[in-house]
Amino acid sequence: GAVVSQHPSRVICKSGTSVKIECRSLDFQATTMFWYRQFPKQSLMLMATSNEGSKATYEQGVEKDKFLINHASLTLSTLTVTSAHPEDSSFYICSARGDRVGTGELFFGEGSRLTVL
Amino acid sequence: AQSVTQLDSQVPVFEEAPVELRCNYSSSVSVYLFWYVQYPNQGLQLLLKYLSGSTLVKGINGFEAEFNKSQTSFHLRKPSVHISDTAEYFCAVSDQNTGFQKLVFGTGTRLLVSP
Numbered sequence: 500g501a502v503v504s505q506h507p508s509r510v511i512c513k514s515g516t517s518v519k520i521e522c523r524s525l526d527f528q529a530t531t532m533f534w535y536r537q538f539p540k541q542s543l544m545l546m547a548t549s550n551e552g553s554k555a556t557y558e559q560g561v562e563k564d565k566f567l568i569n570h571a572s573l574t575l576s577t578l579t580v581t582s583a584h585p586e587d588s589s590f591y592i593c594s595a596r597g598d599r600v601g602t603g604e605l606f607f608g609e610g611s612r613l614t615v616l
Numbered sequence: 617a618q619s620v621t622q623l624d625s626q627v628p629v630f631e632e633a634p635v636e637l638r639c640n641y642s643s644s645v646s647v648y649l650f651w652y653v654q655y656p657n658q659g660l661q662l663l664l665k666y667l668s669g670s671t672l673v674k675g676i677n678g679f680e681a682e683f684n685k686s687q688t689s690f691h692l693r694k695p696s697v698h699i700s701d702t703a704e705y706f707c708a709v710s711d712q713n714t715g716f717q718k719l720v721f722g723t724g725t726r727l728l729v730s731p
Contacts, residue, residue: 503659505659531717533719540724540726541723541724542706542721542722542723542724543660543706543721545718545719545720548717548718590657592659592660594660594719596717604650604662604665605719606662607652607659607660607661608659609658609659610657610658610659612657
């Protein structure tokens with residue numbers, strides 16, 4: 500199956516710093532990528548939809564200036580958590596839709612655990 | 617808008633016993649339905665999906681699910697579980713209103729398999 504890779508898998512940072520998480524589709528072109536956030540023992544909450552070459556679409560309640568998303572190529576999307584604070588600590592997961600549009604299937608990265616001290 | 621309900625937050629079961637994880641969805645239009653599994657500190661792996669056709673869908677690791685339109689359900693089943701099946705299971709739906717582009721997840725069910 501298609502492979503989506505996230506990096507880093509774990510990151511610890513100090514409050515006030517910015518952290519960038521990368522999401523790559525390794526063997527297919529992903530025109531659309533999605534970023535989710537998962538709190539402990541909770542479900543995945545969609546944060547934003549990232550389309551290659553255009554601005555991301557953010558879900559209600561998600562601060563676009565806080566969570567910067569860049570989908571610069573068909574295989575790479577990045578999420579930057581700016582001026583991170585302890586409440587931003589979470590598990591962030593990206594997913595990508597392959598070129599078989601209409602199947603609805605998403606391929607997920609391994610996730611990135613962010614801890615803000 | 618579509619939504620997913622997983623009533624059981626946790627399901628304990630003994631090894632080699634059968635298990636059913638319940639999922640109900642809400643949507644007034646055509647849907648695609650999915651079950652994903654998540655192992656600790658990992659991303660999600662697709663178990664199976666229903667897009668159309670046969671309502672009984674078979675997936676990986678011996679899991680299967682049945683789409684029941686009248687009951688708006690998509691319960692996941694396995695006839696005999698293993699210790700290694702211990703994980704979090706998420707049901708998800710996308711529907712025609714979003715062009716099947718957006719997945720909405722349930723709150724998840726933790727399957728705990730003990731010897």
